[in-house]
Amino acid sequence: MKKSVFLACLVCFVSVLQAQNFPILGKVVDSTSGQALSKASVFCQNTTFGTITNNEGLFYMNLPNGGYDLVISYTGYEKKLLRISNTQPQKDTLLFVLAPQDNSMAEVAVVASNEVADGWNKYGKFFSDNFIGTTPNAAHCTILNPEALRFFYTKKRNRLRVTAKEDITIINNALGYSIRYQLDSFSYDYNTKISQFTGYPLFEEMDTTEDVKKTWVSNRAKTYLGSRLHFMRSMYDSIITDEGFTVEKMNDDPKSTKGSNIENLYDSSFYFVDSSGVSVGWDGRYRIGYRKVLPDKKFLQEFRLPANASVQVTLLDIADGFVIEQNGYFYEQYDVINSGYWAWKKLAELLPYNYEYE
Template sequence: MYKSILFFLALLPLFCQAQLTVSGKIINAADKQPVAKASIFLSNTTVGTTSADNGNYSMVNVKPGQYTLVVSAVGYETYNYNLAANANVTALNIELKPTSIELKDVVIKPDKEWEQNYAAFKNELFGPSPAAQECKILNPEMLDLTYDKVHNRLLAKSYDYLEIENRALGYKLHYKLEDFERDYRDNSYYHQWSVLFEDLKGSKSQQRRWNKNRINAYLGSSEHYYRSVLNHQTEKEGFKTLRLIRKDNPKRPTDSLIKAKMHHFMLVQSAHKVHGKIVANDSLTYWANQSAIPKIVQYLITTPQHTDSLLHRTDVTGLYALSFKDCLYVLYTKKHNTTTMSNLPMNAPDNLTSIVTLTDPYLFFDTNGVVANLHGFVYEGDWAARRVADLLPVDYEPPVKKP
């Protein structure tokens, strides 16, 4: 069985060259009449079209992979469909439900709090990349922003598609923000979206710059890595896959014990006031120092792992799985580390670093290198820091180098 899996995967680079067609018809679910001028696109790609007067649509040059097909039209609910594109898809007919909610004109009044929330939102959405300075939201009035003071969270969604220009990569993004949350308590970040990429028009010099920046954004990315894993070319592409072992630190007491001890000795300290001054309490200092001890200890195994042993085929055509012990420690050796990670091992090489920790048994991804189970893992390092400013369409292919 293992040999047959490797044989199938060895054929993958040839299989991926195929370009597919997705076609069908958009109709009204209420009266079965065709819906004209509906927007149909594969999220996170450059592939999109609109339906004709008879409701028919056709999308060509679709790379094999797992996609979310998004259909939207004025007066109808947005439709999302999980599409496994492994062969030509015909007669994909979709019924749109009329919506009873009328779109209202959105007017933003000058508001200091909204401006502060908007600035924070842009920082989170675009990320720390230098490319963020060249990104602009053209219609911010489509944003619904809320700062939850009780839970210290920034929440957002968009009423309609945000129009975002990325002048660093040369794309215009039609970006529907379904859900966004930045929790400042645990430093977590989550957002759910659908997006269609459109190439910006520019001079030849601008296009050369955009192509160069796109290549740079792709190199070392998670998509680059997972594609390299499928093609058995991780080392050739500049990646090293190591194993990071993390364990609870046996020298550190539990948070509950530290909290209980500090509370106890604070009461003791308060009870021993002398002339209005609190007497120093060595025990309180001791337990405060205990809280500064790292919760985990970690060991980096510097012998590279063979990713073929981590890769598995699934029962879904075009979908693959990675499984591994402990944490996956991925180095991209052609770039220096630019992220400010405070928890790197002492023997960590100075290369672009990403850490993957599984919360599910497997990490699933398709032939484009796109992860399917977004809640099944946690990224740290470079891959965690990447945001919209570095976002490429999943059907992006770097130019092939001439021999």
């Protein structure tokens, strides 16, 4: 009898675990021959979840519920990107057909461009400040292979562009992560003073002593509080105010700093919950405040703000709403532009989507 009860409990436990995760099975093949591509890189960007394909080009991952960008890449081939979620209908096997990369135009572009021969020596610190950041955490980050970076400066457009010959590896000793970053592009416009970069990070937990691990846990928690990830998860769970956030709708005039509090953040006219996640129908400019943690002194100094400022402030410019999933992942991310505190916190403050606050 006891054995039967134990087996029944075990079945229930396994069922609960399966309900909290969803499987992804896929195959990666060459577009011309249809042959399997072995050891192709497969990972969910901005997470610790990654693997490679076997000799048959197959891969399998079991992911916690939520949304992810699945990145498939193979040397000499164009990468594939697919948005996946436990809320989507599950297919038996996903097929990824990779096309060989056409490098002919890229080679012509390089010849015609203004590549800086000693780019890292000239622009390395500037790149790091705008890519990794200038926060206290950033001071503990190191790019292990800077020789992979290529720097291009266009005098006519007064613009710096940075690409990478291979994945760059960043060690974040403040948070305890090794990050493999597939950099698509980085650009800085000296006229507008706007930097933009796109790419795909894969996190790996670093190993160390128990005392250092405790420091990393504490640093991650401090980094999480008030972050965009924290905000999105709070929005998903309908606990924005409880978590210390405030939201104001800004005036339409882009030069105006006036805004009005949103009385009901979960009004059904712009907040909608269904099986695919939480849809937030915001449009325009919004001011996000976070009151439970003071703004970093370095931020106040860099932006010449009052030393007694007590609120972290971020401005959002939203084109057409967004959808949030359980783990804080949201889309469409390119339609949500942030400036202010969140923009100041760059790669050195990035936490994976599978991070759990503790």
